[in-house]
Amino acid sequence: MHYSSTTQKIAYFFLFFLSFTLSWAQPKVNIAQLKAKFPDEEMAYVNRSEKVSIEIVDKALQIEVLHQEDRVFLDERASVWADERIYFSDAFQEIKDLEAISYIPEKAGFKRTPVTNFKTERPSPGGGIFFDDMQVKKFTFPGAKQGGIGSVSYRERIKNPYMLTGFIFGNYVPVLNSEFSVTFPSSVKVSYKTYGDMKGILFKQSSQNGQTTYTWKAQNVKPSPLETESPSLRHYVPQVFLFIESYTIDGQTTEVLGNVQKLFNYYKSLVKDLNKTPSPQLQALADSLTRGKSELDKIKSVYYWVQDHVKYIAFEEGLGGFVPRQAADVCQKRYGDCKDMASLTSTLLNLSGVPSYLVWIGTRDIPYRYAENPSMSVDNHMIAAVKYKGEWQFLDATDDRIDFGLPTSHIQGKEALIMTSEDKYEIVPVPIATPLQNFKRDSIILSIDGKTLKGKGMLSFEGLWKTAVKSAVQYRSENQKDEYYKSLLSRGSNKSALEQRTVLGLNQRNVPVVFDYTFRVPDYVQEAAGELFINPHLTRPWADKRQENNRKNDWKHEFTHAEETITTLPIPQGYEVSYLPTNVSFSNPDFGFKLSYEQKNGQIIVRSNLNLNTLLVKKTSFPEWNKMVAALNEAYSEVISLKKK
Structure with a gap:
């Protein structure tokens, strides 16, 4: 759907107390105090405000939103944040009365410089897959530098009552002051719902001259950190949703939204x-x-x-x-x-x-x-x-x-x-595909040739894992595909050489994607005092997936999955096993692994099974996850030793 730039684009805005009043007044900013409080922040939001006005004008419903935003640039990277974008659709919105002011710091105060160059364009292709009818108003705050301020104000006319949305109080950093309000007459029935933790957000309802106003105010809303593989901002921040349930003109009532039945009716x-x-x-x-x-x-x-x-x-x-x-x-x-x-x-x-x-x-x-x-x-x-x-x-x-x-x-x-x-x-x-539906299996038979480890493998992908592999190669050139396959099939060390590979099922449905491959790893087999030492863990899934203690968000995954590696090493003639690692496992409802070693019929068989049973590893589970990763890495360091008979 359509959103203003404040809710559609990602911005890094942090806030602290600023003793100034905007609305185009000369601001007073204590940059030293701000920098001391927030040394790592590039800019700060001072105010974010949206005021919705709903009226009956000339026997028609009219919805306008007054947007006001004030920001301060906190370091020399200000130019990165000087560009502003306001997204809209002519079919459903009209942007008018757009004003933007840049306050450029000078020795005697601030130089007030209005923005004069506004451009309206279609944005670059991309974004959602349901709706792509957008335009964007672009402008840049001139002279933006550390200590400067950018302020913007505009009115948005919403042409369709079904397009009225709401307000997001948070951002990827704290917001000092934010305010959201809606004013409407008795002939319009408006309801609202909230989402997220609304603690600390003050709500007030007032009436005057037949008009009702709902107002929400928040200060110092905690930041939602921008981190990779995280749920979107909307999962974490407090929000208010507005619904025009109905409106009456000349005794005729028109139903709009407010419950699922009304949404379905539309x-x-x-x-x-x-x-x-x-x-x-x-x-x-x-x-x-x-x-x-x-x-x-x-x-x-x-x-x-x-x-x-x-x-x-x-x-x-x-x-x-x-x-x-x-x-x-x-x-x-x-x-x-x-x-x-x-x-x-x-x-x-x-x-x-x-x-x-x-x-x-x-x-x-x-x-x-x-x-x-x-x-x-x-x-x-x-x-x-x-x-x-x-x-x-x-x-x-x-x-x-x-x-x-x-x-x-x-x-x-x-x-x-x-x-x-x-x-x-x-x-x-919609069901969540089970780990066994999204299955990866790597079966490898090894042989030893001096210090070189040779292998013949069969790597297969099923379910959404297969879909991910097909997606990875779909639009690559042949050379790019070759590089991807080499990376996918690399084994043991960076000396690994892929000698042969055949890909099956890539253009077929209802069958796995299978890689039949052979490889060699020079200098992999170590020898000392007549013994051979081989680490059988030629791939090490999750070894580098420890979650840092300072991570704030939950960890999102595209799909649950299970992966199995079966490595078979025939015992070379004239040798016997002198050391075989013990089996090890880790169990959690959301994730776990099993590693087992078996000597059977003149072969050593190593089985590794890993399971991810959730789409979202919660932050509260990170200690257990990291405990598992530590156990995995310890297990991955184990070697098999063979001695001459």
Whole structure:
């Protein structure tokens, strides 16, 4: 959906007490005090304010938001933060009265320099996969340097009441002062919901001249650190969601939002004319794909055909960002976005006699459930679904690398809003693929040639792990693929040489991706006093995954997984085992490993099994995780010794 720059882009803003009043007044800033308090911060937010005004004007609903932001640049890297972006869509928003002032520090105070160069452009491609109809207003605070201040103010007119969102109080660093308010007349019914820890955020309700105002104020909101492999900001910070439930003009009441039923009512209004009269060509295609097949094969045939023959392109205008195209048009043009692919997939299946349904769903970076935030902010994606043998199966054709039966990684665990009929819906959780579905196995047979260790391996990937490998090579050149394969199949040390490799299943469905490979590692076998020493752990999963004590956020994973390595070393003729490490294991409900050593039929067999059973390793689990990593690294250092008979 559409957000202002303050909620869409990531910024590093920290705050401390500043004794000045903006609104274009001459500011007073104690930079020395700020730098002493926050020596590592590059800039600070002083104020963040959004004031929503809802009125009935000329027998029409009018929504305006006054945005005001003040920031101070704290070091010489100020120019990095001098660029500002305000994102909007002409179809749903109007940006007006935009003013920006740069206060440039001088010996006698500040030089007040208004911004005069505003540009309106389309942003670079990218972002979400549901809606891509955005424009951006760009400007730069002139003369930005340490001790300087940038202030911006503008009004946003929201043209569609369904697009009213809310306010995020936090950021990736603390915010000194933030304020959010909404004012509305008695003819408009407004409700709100909160999300996250609202402790310390003051709420006030007041009434004057027939107008009601809700106001939230916060000071010194704690930062949400920006860290890799973390859930999005919205998972951590306090938020307020606004809903216009209804408004009345001349005695006629119009219902808008406020609960899941109202949200569904709006969504179904967007698809009420969709695929009412499918074309004969579409029926012919459905027949050719599914004639004479079982229900399961019908589903797979349609799903895979859409994956293979419709190119994903996300470019929309106005409500086209929310309304799927007719299936016949998508089929003819052979391109579309997620909702267009959902339209085509569900229509082809229905024409084949397999009931299929449209689904609205949010990706994992959106934390809300439908009951928590029944608005258009709760989902950003659209797919199709079928019920096969009593279980819902979710068909996301935007990922052409995934097999039927697996949810795409970015919707696992999310709630799906399934339109089961023109008037009914179900909210169903998308399953999380189990570790054994996302399985990696490496089977290696070793041999010793002097100091060189030779190996023949078979490395296989299943489930979402297979999808990740296919994704990694999909758009690489042949040379880039070769480098990726060498890295993937490197064993033992940096001297490892990949001698041969064959890749199987890369362009097939419902089978693992398998690498058949041979390698050699010079100078790997150590010899002393007539004994041979070999470390059998040629790969060391998780060895470098210790979580630092200063990490603040939980640790996010794309999918659960299990991996197994089976290493077989035939005992060389004339040798016997003089030392075999003891078995070791670590068990936790969310993760664990087992390492075992066995001497059998003239061979040493080493088995390593690792399991990650969660998509999110909580910070509270980091001590246990690090304990496991320490145990793993100790186990990885063990060697097998062989002596001459």
